[in-house]
Amino acid sequence: MRVALFLTCVNDTLYPDTGRAVVKLLTRLGVDVDFPMDQTCCGQAHYNTGYRHEAEPLAWHFSDVFRDYEAIVTPSGSCGAMVRELYPRLGERARAEGRGDGLARALAPVVPKTYELTEFLVDVLGVTDVGAYYPHRVTYHPTCHGLRGLGLGDRPRRLLEAVKGLELAELPGAAECCGFGGTFAVKNAAVSAAMGVDKVRDAESTGAEVLCAADNSCLMHIGGTMSRLGSGMRPVHLAEILASTEEEPAL
Amino acid sequence: MSGTFVGMPAFPEAAREAVRNPTLRGNLRHATHTIRAKRARAVGELADWAELREAGRRIKDHTLRHLDRYLEQLEESVTAAGGTVHWAADAAEANRIVTELVRATGESEVVKVKSMATQEIELNEALAAAGIRAYETDLAELIVQLGKDRPSHILVPAIHRNRGEIRDIFAHEMGEWGRPAPEDLTDTPADLAEAARLHLREKFLRAKVGISGANFMVAETGTLVVVESEGNGRMCLTLPETLISVVGIEKTVPTWRDLEVFLQTLPRSSTAERMNPYTSMWTGTTDEDGPRAFHLVLLDNGRTDTLADTVGRQALRCIRCSACLNVCPVYERAGGHAYGSVYPGPIGAILSPQLRGTGSEIDASLPYASSLCGACYEVCPVAIDIPEVLVHLRERVVEGGPAVRRGNKVLLKPAKGHAAERAAMRAARWAFAHPGALRAGQRLASRTRRLHPRTLPGPGRAWSGARDLPAVPPEPFRDWWQRTRGGKDGDR
Numbered sequence: 001m002r003v004a005l006f007l008t009c010v011n012d013t014l015y016p017d018t019g020r021a022v023v024k025l026l027t028r029l030g031v032d033v034d035f036p037m038d039q040t041c042c043g044q045a046h047y048n049t050g051y052r053h054e055a056e057p058l059a060w061h062f063s064d065v066f067r068d069y070e071a072i073v074t075p076s077g078s079c080g081a082m083v084r085e086l087y088p089r090l091g092e093r094a095r096a097e098g099r100g101d102g103l104a105r106a107l108a109p110v111v112p113k114t115y116e117l118t119e120f121l122v123d124v125l126g127v128t129d130v131g132a133y134y135p136h137r138v139t140y141h142p143t144c145h146g147l148r149g150l151g152l153g154d155r156p157r158r159l160l161e162a163v164k165g166l167e168l169a170e171l172p173g174a175a176e177c178c179g180f181g182g183t184f185a186v187k188n189a190a191v192s193a194a195m196g197v198d199k200v201r202d203a204e205s206t207g208a209e210v211l212c213a214a215d216n217s218c219l220m221h222i223g224g225t226m227s228r229l230g231s232g233m234r235p236v237h238l239a240e241i242l243a244s245t246e247e248e249p250a251l
Numbered sequence: 252m253s254g255t256f257v258g259m260p261a262f263p264e265a266a267r268e269a270v271r272n273p274t275l276r277g278n279l280r281h282a283t284h285t286i287r288a289k290r291a292r293a294v295g296e297l298a299d300w301a302e303l304r305e306a307g308r309r310i311k312d313h314t315l316r317h318l319d320r321y322l323e324q325l326e327e328s329v330t331a332a333g334g335t336v337h338w339a340a341d342a343a344e345a346n347r348i349v350t351e352l353v354r355a356t357g358e359s360e361v362v363k364v365k366s367m368a369t370q371e372i373e374l375n376e377a378l379a380a381a382g383i384r385a386y387e388t389d390l391a392e393l394i395v396q397l398g399k400d401r402p403s404h405i406l407v408p409a410i411h412r413n414r415g416e417i418r419d420i421f422a423h424e425m426g427e428w429g430r431p432a433p434e435d436l437t438d439t440p441a442d443l444a445e446a447a448r449l450h451l452r453e454k455f456l457r458a459k460v461g462i463s464g465a466n467f468m469v470a471e472t473g474t475l476v477v478v479e480s481e482g483n484g485r486m487c488l489t490l491p492e493t494l495i496s497v498v499g500i501e502k503t504v505p506t507w508r509d510l511e512v513f514l515q516t517l518p519r520s521s522t523a524e525r526m527n528p529y530t531s532m533w534t535g536t537t538d539e540d541g542p543r544a545f546h547l548v549l550l551d552n553g554r555t556d557t558l559a560d561t562v563g564r565q566a567l568r569c570i571r572c573s574a575c576l577n578v579c580p581v582y583e584r585a586g587g588h589a590y591g592s593v594y595p596g597p598i599g600a601i602l603s604p605q606l607r608g609t610g611s612e613i614d615a616s617l618p619y620a621s622s623l624c625g626a627c628y629e630v631c632p633v634a635i636d637i638p639e640v641l642v643h644l645r646e647r648v649v650e651g652g653p654a655v656r657r658g659n660k661v662l663l664k665p666a667k668g669h670a671a672e673r674a675a676m677r678a679a680r681w682a683f684a685h686p687g688a689l690r691a692g693q694r695l696a697s698r699t700r701r702l703h704p705r706t707l708p709g710p711g712r713a714w715s716g717a718r719d720l721p722a723v724p725p726e727p728f729r730d731w732w733q734r735t736r737g738g739k740d741g742d743r
Binding site: 007009011012013014015016017019020023024027033035037038039040041043045046047048049050051052053054055057058061089096144145148149175176177179180181182183184185186187188189190191192193194195196197220221223224225227228 | 262263266267270271276561580581584585618619620621622623624625626628629639642644645646647648649650672673676677679680682683684686689693696711713714716717718719720721723724726727728729731732733737738
């Protein structure tokens with residue numbers, strides 16, 4: 001199976017460890033992973049801030065880069081939701097504006113074969129126990145776009161529950177937004193920060209050492225808040241936990 | 252404070268103030284979390300909730316698609332039942348009609364049923380300017396009116412007040428408006444309710460004119476419906492000699508039977524009740540029972556313009572349950588006043604900039620008053636995809652484009668203040684369309700990583716004021732990949 005890793009621009013630039021973890025994990029599960037070097041950004045920040053026309057060339061670019069793969073896997077619920085939920089809308093809107101169905105046709109093949117990492121593991125590979133070892137108390141934050149955009153459901157939890165040594169602590173108010181929201185974090189900084197602080201306090205109340213999520217953008221906001229508050233907790237991407245083994249444990 | 256919304260600061264500034272107010276934060280958090288949990292239980296009791304939600308969406312969409320036909324039918328039915336229908340294109344016209352109708356009765360005071368439409372047109376202020384005093388009779392609206400305050404929630408206008416604050420308002424202000432509060436008023440709910448009951452009963456028994464809105468208007472019979480919890484609305488609807496109802500045109504439903512869906516979804520979504528305690532229905536006039544004169548003022552005020560927008564029109568499905576407010580993390584922290592509109596929260600953020608246009612600073616900021624978390628869409632009983640409309644309106648703010656204002660097609664210019672952002676978005680798009688440029692930028696960032704501060708000056712301060720920036724890694728992923736081709740040639 002020829003699978004493309006769509007790492008996302010944020011992970012590529014700021015969180016390469018997450019990318020390495022996905023490669024290590026998928027390779028361990030027998031998947032042949034490629035990283036198309038021409039990939040850049042899905043355009044979510046543009047689209048969600050109101051620059052739909054700036055997002056369109058990036059959607060075209062995405063379809064060019066990933067068209068020929070059997071599956072496209074991304075360790076980001078929000079970028080996954082951009083491709084799966086919002087790309088079809090981009091195509092429809094272009095058509096409604098009388099610009100033909102070129103974009104819709106270009107996106108049609110890539111949209112259904114784009115998977116968020118946990119979907120790919122559970123639905124395509126059919127595994128929940130990925131042979132991971134992670135001896136820490138962990139609480140899981142289901143990010144909004146993963147939870148409500150993609151409908152990841154209990155897939156991430158099932159994966160975490162199967163990790164050896166991991167103790168899963170229930171996060172109060174788990175379904176509530178952490179306050180990141182892309183440019184929302186800058187445009188409405190006060191509300192965003194207040195939401196972040198509440199999320200960190202809820203996470204701290206679990207007594208966990210680690211807050212885990214499947215989206216580094218949310219973790220950047222939550223982790224930045226933890227750092228500022230001097231919290232003892234760490235943000236860790238789910239992929240890094242699943243990639244961790246007894247032979248090669250993650251920190 | 253009860254003036255108009257003109258001159259309201261944009262949402263981020265208003266919200267910043269609210270976030271710093273610990274009493275407000277505490278009141279809002281307590282109230283929204285309580286109702287949120289109750290709503291989830293009430294909705295969870297119905298096995299066919301998803302079907303009801305879909306039925307509500309379809310009834311509303313069908314009605315909106317044929318609204319012209321149903322409004323004509325409604326006018327015929329109301330007229331046949333002895334009522335009089337007035338058409339108001341905007342707030343000023345509606346206020347003029349109501350003021351003239353009240354003047355014609357010779358009265359100088361009216362009692363009011365809680366109504367969002369009359370709040371929207373600022374009817375109380377218009378009546379006051381004409382020398383007519385309007386008494387709010389809904390308990391929460393009474394608290395807001397006595398406190399010279401503004402509603403902060405669609406369903407619970409005084410959600411931002413706690414019992415102690417309400418006691419103080421009653422003790423200090425009731426005497427100004429009528430029967431004073433008892434000397435020994437405490438802040439227990441029973442005491443506060445009794446003080447309000449005695450104060451309001453005087454008004455009900457004396458008033459000759461009542462003013463209401465309506466939750467629904469049934470086209471086939473000309474029946475108007477108000478659902479409420481206190482029964483104060485019912486007193487206003489039945490005791491006065493003249494009843495004037497001001498209702499947005501989108502409140503129409505075709506048939507009596509359509510109510511079956513909404514009378515289940517509305518109370519469960521709003522107050523988390525299986526059925527609302529009082530359902531009042533009135534059809535024109537009836538001899539020797541209820542008001543002898545009935546006037547229906549059908550309010551447009553931007554609704555037809557909203558209907559012309561293929562993405563934004565779904566906001567007109569709204570049945571004002573306020574479930575989206577109660578579940579919204581932004582509303583919970585910012586409170587209703589920050590939205591500068593009688594419709595706060597997620598629905599207000601999409602409704603107000605459509606009804607009023609995106610011309611003012613506050614209206615241009617409202618589509619951004621959301622983290623797009625999607626909780627509002629999930630709870631909406633008529634399935635309004637609020638995040639979709641928010642993004643659509645953001646596009647209108649930053650890029651301009653076609654819209655309909657007062658029935659005319661217009662080409663909107665982008666709102667002011669987005670030039671730098673637009674340039675940055677275009678630059679980012681350019682870099683992302685050129686992988687080489689992205690890579691050069693990443694390498695530069697990695698090479699200079701030790702020089703990067705954890706906090707930022709300028710516009711970046713908005714981020715680093717409350718959060719530390721992540722450290723830039725020594726090597727972006729793509730360089731590692733190229734160097735090792737996925738770790739195959741030995742890692743690091």
